[in-house]
Amino acid sequence: MNIGIIGAGPAGSLCASRLSRSGARVLLFDRRGAWEKPCGGGVTAKAVARYPLLNGCVETHRRIRSLAVISPRGARTRVMLEEPICIYSRTVLNQLLLDRAVAGGVHFLQARVLDVRRREPGWELLTDRGMHVVDFLVGADGVNSFVRKKWGERFAAADLMMTFGYRIPKEMDDGIAIKFFSKFRxxxxxxxxxxxxxxxxxxxxxxxNTQTLKQLLHAFLQESGHLSDATEAAAWPMYSALIPSLRPHSLRNNRICGDGWGLAGDAAGFADPITCEGIYYALRSGDLLAEALIEGRAGSYPDRCHADFAADFIHAAELFERFYAGDFLGADFITRMVQAASRSQTLRSVMNAFIAGQQDYRSLRTKLIRKSPRIIVEIAASTFAKFE
Ligand SMILES: Cc1cc2nc3c(=O)[nH]c(=O)nc-3n(C[C@H](O)[C@H](O)[C@H](O)COP(=O)(O)OP(=O)(O)OC[C@H]3O[C@@H](n4cnc5c(N)ncnc54)[C@H](O)[C@@H]3O)c2cc1C
Structure with missing residues (x-):
């Protein structure tokens, strides 16, 4: 089979590798090759455990062991991670995956795909370097996927997260910090x-919109002493890009494959709806699409994703509003969780398991209810200890 894959990010390169190693002829297109995509590059333990090849660029990623969480009301907790989050340079990570694909026989073309047209059978891919014919088309072309726009369904604005940020040339300690704002999704x-x-x-x-995000970010940077005035920020390299964060009904109706085509990674809408983690799901969906094609059952790809992670995305998406904008015991939900976590080792352990990918959304609520007696005792003990 001749397979054309558009996009050599984590989804496209991994999919290409697997297909080529099982005997398919694979053409992989990317207009940029390996590049520094706007991305935190944070990879959780579940990704490294499932894809040990990620250890192949070990010296250029950092292992982060501490996560500080700050709530809308300023409550703080620091979770010491039992399993580190690895931070990769995206150029290095993408190059590792692309090199592996090429070593496995994938034919990589640094070209922009301008259009895809149906032939009977197969597809014609028109690039800025020429025309190619393939039997099956994979859209691993990111959140702005033109394959999705042409053959699937466009993402609605309510299914996307906008990001805005700066790359600041300064050394930080090895911790990640995350802050939430009141009623801000x-x-x-x-x-x-x-x-x-x-x-x-x-x-x-x-x-x-980007302007609101910029204002909020500047306000927080000034408040936390990282920015003295807005002119300073003008000198920093900035980025702004989208991440999919699908709502429950969008996930249920998500069309990720059809006659002779399939989508993987961001193009398929596969990022965690709450945390926006996308690298693992790009790898995983690329892998599952390859597996379905190798078995000659391309139509089974949506079911494979559903069984593996997409069903849990629906639970996450259903939690989205309650998580970001819900109230609990007279304050916002996140403040209450952060206050409780700062006093309860049991709750911090649940957070640890969640961050490492050992705890899914589906059973999170039940686990918290089951552990609540111990959590309450720990909170009470920590409160009384303060008054002693
Ligand atoms: C600011 C930000 C921070 C993030 N932080 C994290 C994080 O810390 N951890 C995490 O897990 N996820 C994070 N993500 C999400 C993560 O970046 C994506 O989920 C992941 O890169 C998706 O991989 P992919 O292979 O599907 O697509 P991409 O990595 O976007 O790759 C798509 C590729 O397709 C190519 N392409 C597109 N159109 C064409 C065309 N017409 N012709 C040829 N080539 C084309 C592009 O050049 C690109 O290389 C973040 C995202 C953003 C925006």
């Missing part, structure tokens, strides 16, 4: 990256 982050610090913010595209 998104968060602010500080990520120590391989040779700079990334300060950024994300929010629902349908509710906040």
């Amino acid at each position: 998104g968060y602010y982050w500080v990520f120590p990256r391989p040779n700079h610090a990334s300060f950024g913010i994300c929010g629902r595209l349908s509710q906040h």
